[in-house]
Amino acid sequence: MFLKTSIATVEQFQELFGDQFQTYVNLDRYTSARVGGPAEMFLTVHSAAELQTAVELAYSRHIPYFILGGGSNILVADQGISGLVIMNKAKAVRYRSNGVNVICVVESGMNLSSLARQCIGKGLGGLEWAIGVPGTVGGAVVGNSGAHGADMNSNLLAAQIWEPGRGVRMYSNEEMRYGYRDSILKREHGKNISRRVVLSAELQLKPEPVDVLAARADAFNTHRKQTQPGGASTGSMFKNPENYYAGYLIDTAGLKGLRFGGAAISQKHANFFINEGGASAEEIRALIAEAWNSVREQFGVEMDLEVEMVGEWNFD
Ligand SMILES: Cc1cc2nc3c(=O)[nH]c(=O)nc-3n(C[C@H](O)[C@H](O)[C@H](O)COP(=O)(O)OP(=O)(O)OC[C@H]3O[C@@H](n4cnc5c(N)ncnc54)[C@H](O)[C@@H]3O)c2cc1C
Numbered sequence: 080m081f082l083k084t085s086i087a088t089v090e091q092f093q094e095l096f097g098d099q100f101q102t103y104v105n106l107d108r109y110t111s112a113r114v115g116g117p118a119e120m121f122l123t124v125h126s127a128a129e130l131q132t133a134v135e136l137a138y139s140r141h142i143p144y145f146i147l148g149g150g151s152n153i154l155v156a157d158q159g160i161s162g163l164v165i166m167n168k169a170k171a172v173r174y175r176s177n178g179v180n181v182i183c184v185v186e187s188g189m190n191l192s193s194l195a196r197q198c199i200g201k202g203l204g205g206l207e208w209a210i211g212v213p214g215t216v217g218g219a220v221v222g223n224s225g226a227h228g229a230d231m232n233s234n235l236l237a238a239q240i241w242e243p244g245r246g247v248r249m250y251s252n253e254e255m256r257y258g259y260r261d262s263i264l265k266r267e268h269g270k271n272i273s274r275r276v277v278l279s280a281e282l283q284l285k286p287e288p289v290d291v292l293a294a295r296a297d298a299f300n301t302h303r304k305q306t307q308p309g310g311a312s313t314g315s316m317f318k319n320p321e322n323y324y325a326g327y328l329i330d331t332a333g334l335k336g337l338r339f340g341g342a343a344i345s346q347k348h349a350n351f352f353i354n355e356g357g358a359s360a361e362e363i364r365a366l367i368a369e370a371w372n373s374v375r376e377q378f379g380v381e382m383d384l385e386v387e388m389v390g391e392w393n394f395d
Contacts (some may be wrong), residue, residue: 084120084162088140090161092122095132099123106155109166111213113311114353114360115155116390117140118145118164127169127186127278131241134276137163138243141206145389146276148188149214152222156314156390157360167217169278171311172197182236187217187277191224200294204287205234210296211303213314217277221264222385223257229298234282240264243273260318260385268387308347311354316367317382325374325382326350332373339365364388 092100100122106115113158120142130146137144147153160313167188175182181203185194191214195206208229212219220238222233235257238250256263267274307314317325329335329349337344341358344366345351352366367384375381 084138088142089120091136091140092120092133094135095122095153096122096129097154099125104164106147106150106159106164110150110153110155110313110359111311112150112154112363113315114157114358114361115150116157116159118159119161120163121166122163123166123168124188125168126171128241128274129238130165130167130169130276131278133163133165134241134243137165138273146217146219146274149190151213151314152218152224152385153387153389154360154363156388158391158393160390167215174201174203174284174342181286183282183284184279185216185229185282186218186279187215190214191216191219193295198284199289199292202286202289202292203284204292205229205284206282207292207296207299211300217281219353220244220255220277220280221262223255223260223262223265225260229351230257234284235285236281238280239278241276241278243275247278256338300351306348308345308351308353310345312345312351313386314371315350315385316348317351318384320380323378323380324350328374328378328380328382329370332377334369334370334373337366337369339363339369342366344370362389364392 102120104121105117107113124133145160145164147164149165157229169186169188171186172189175186191209191212198206208227212224212226216267219231235252240250241247264275290368314336319325326349334344335349336346341349341354341356343353343355343361345353352363371382
């Protein structure tokens with residue numbers, strides 16, 4: 080099923096990136112749901128410059144590429160992903176002050192929750208909501224991740240973005256066109272195009288006492304642990320439809336605990352679909368279909384997926 084990438088292209092990646100480049104790497108270990116087949120080509124990058132070099136090379140060779148952050152908002156097909164998967168480990172962080180606020184300039188592969196902890200330790204407020212949100216800054220910039228009444232939209236001043244065929248430019252917050260778990264970049268999902276890539280982000284932070292920030296983060300974390308199940312999952316599967324909670328609808332449709340193979344709808348929170356061991360992406364997809372159809376039949380509500388289904392799915 081996979082493209083027959085030319086040997087010359089593979090050699091070019093090997094020459095540029097050495098051991099960072101591999102072929103046919105299973106993706107289950109790199110996704111929070113612990114499912115997903117192989118990436119035809121798999122490259123780990125450690126800086127925004129490497130990330131840019133990699134996507135530019137892939138784009139110039141007409142190779143489809145996919146940026147993998149923490150893999151916490153995607154469901155990768157059992158058949159895997161053709162082309163190049165770039166695992167983003169670009170993590171450099173620096174801070175600068177404008178006299179009143181502090182701006183954090185962070186590469187997109189930085190773990191969001193670790194960054195939030197780092198900021199709290201420095202007495203910089205604004206990212207406490209992100210404690211416990213898995214994944215990278217890049218994934219959060221794309222998906223406008225959020226929790227506890229705040230989201231990326233409330234922090235992001237600007238993002239440095241690579242545009243296919245054009246190069247790099249800064250996007251202002253307004254240009255990101257943020258909505259609920261949505262952005263101009265997220266809306267590119269599912270289209271047969273080369274997607275834009277977030278290289279780094281500038282986040283606005285406000286000096287506050289460390290103990291105040293730490294207490295706020297602790298309260299958020301406690302709430303998260305009380306309301307969300309542990310285990311391997313993609314977090315919330317569906318977006319909350321207007322005036323509803325997706326979890327409430329799935330629960331009321333009687334689907335808590337529904338299981339297909341190793342995949343089950345959580346008893347604790349019905350919008351979490353858990354890989355209880357050995358689940359396939361197909362089994363999770365079957366749960367998604369069951370939940371979507373049941374909610375539509377019973378409530379007339381058509382839910383939108385929050386999670387992106389990526390790779391070689393057979394939709395026949
Ligand atoms: C247990 C659990 C709890 C969660 N809780 C929350 C929550 O409270 N709030 C919330 O909003 N989300 C939550 N999520 C979902 C997830 O953590 C977020 O959506 C997160 O921001 C995804 O980041 P990621 O790096 O894992 O993205 P990935 O899943 O790796 O990628 C998601 C999409 O973003 C793209 N992408 C990633 N990095 C870049 C980049 N640098 N440039 C361009 N595109 C990029 C990918 O190609 C893909 O299309 C939860 C998930 C889990 C498993």
